[in-house]
Amino acid sequence: MDAECMLCGWVGSRFYSHLRGHNGNPPSITRHPGGCVGADKIRELIPGYTE
Numbered sequence: 001m002d003a004e005c006m007l008c009g010w011v012g013s014r015f016y017s018h019l020r021g022h023n024g025n026p027p028s029i030t031r032h033p034g035g036c037v038g039a040d041k042i043r044e045l046i047p048g049y050t051e
Contacts, residue, residue: 007037007045 003014010032021027026048029039036042043049 003032005032005036007031007042008035010034010036 001013001015002011003019004011012032012034014032019027019031029042029049030036031042037045
């Protein structure tokens, strides 16, 4: 399924299982290949991510 990153505009194939968290943890900070806005910025923009 193609998805668009709402943080940087990247478009590509991702599966829901790659985007959701596991065992009560938030999803991986690495949301897609090719980089994004950076881990610190992601934590700032998405409150569910913690260090």
